[in-house]
Amino acid sequence: MNNKFTEKMLEKLRTDVKKEMGEKRYNHTLEVEKMAIRLSEIYAPDKIPTLRAAALLHDVTKERSTEEHIAICEKAGLVVSEAERKAPKMFHSKTAALVIPEKYPEFAVPELVEAVRYHTTGKANMNIIEKIIYLADYIDMSRSFEDCVALRKYFFDFDFENASEEDKIAHLRETLIRSYDYTIRGLLEDGKYINDNTFEARNFLILER
Numbered sequence: 001m002n003n004k005f006t007e008k009m010l011e012k013l014r015t016d017v018k019k020e021m022g023e024k025r026y027n028h029t030l031e032v033e034k035m036a037i038r039l040s041e042i043y044a045p046d047k048i049p050t051l052r053a054a055a056l057l058h059d060v061t062k063e064r065s066t067e068e069h070i071a072i073c074e075k076a077g078l079v080v081s082e083a084e085r086k087a088p089k090m091f092h093s094k095t096a097a098l099v100i101p102e103k104y105p106e107f108a109v110p111e112l113v114e115a116v117r118y119h120t121t122g123k124a125n126m127n128i129i130e131k132i133i134y135l136a137d138y139i140d141m142s143r144s145f146e147d148c149v150a151l152r153k154y155f156f157d158f159d160f161e162n163a164s165e166e167d168k169i170a171h172l173r174e175t176l177i178r179s180y181d182y183t184i185r186g187l188l189e190d191g192k193y194i195n196d197n198t199f200e201a202r203n204f205l206i207l208e209r
Contacts, residue, residue, distance in 0.1 A: 026093065122198055
């Protein structure tokens with residue numbers, strides 16, 4: 001078991017992130033932590049503390065203004081593209097990853113920061129921690145959107161108890177592909193910008209089949 005992050009550290013982190021968000025966002029964050037634990041128990045039991053911390057931090061800048069997000073990026077020396085300005089909801093994953101080393105340095109380990117960075121869009125060749133945080137955020141129990149409910153049902157309808165490890169990994173892959181299909185379809189219907197990372201994440205998994 002990875003005990004780098006103790007229960008005492010996680011309790012303090014939970015208190016600290018609560019100050020950064022409203023009640024609804026905080027409740028969502030706690031539900032993502034719970035879902036991350038459930039997924040970790042299936043796929044990465046040795047990473048539960050890291051995944052709990054990543055879940056608690058994934059939306060830590062979600063309620064910042066667009067101007068604040070841009071300022072965080074510019075302070076880090078990152079150029080903000082025109083595409084990013086047109087899709088401001090994408091900012092928070094990048095800025096959350098950027099503030100972790102400064103505000104929560106004890107949690108600034110690369111695998112955690114990367115999971116936070118790509119929890120919204122996904123990316124090609126995600127590791128198991130990145131996959132779990134992405135999926136936990138999509139299907140946590142606070143989500144009532146039709147696609148989220150459908151994906152949650154699809155995932156948990158699988159017979160994990162009698163499945164091989166290979167079959168479990170394949171099921172996770174198919175669940176992620178479905179999530180990207182839902183996301184891309186919804187953005188297309190709404191005429192909105194689609195992040196390149198989402199296409200690349202889906203295509204990587206399709207080729208991995």
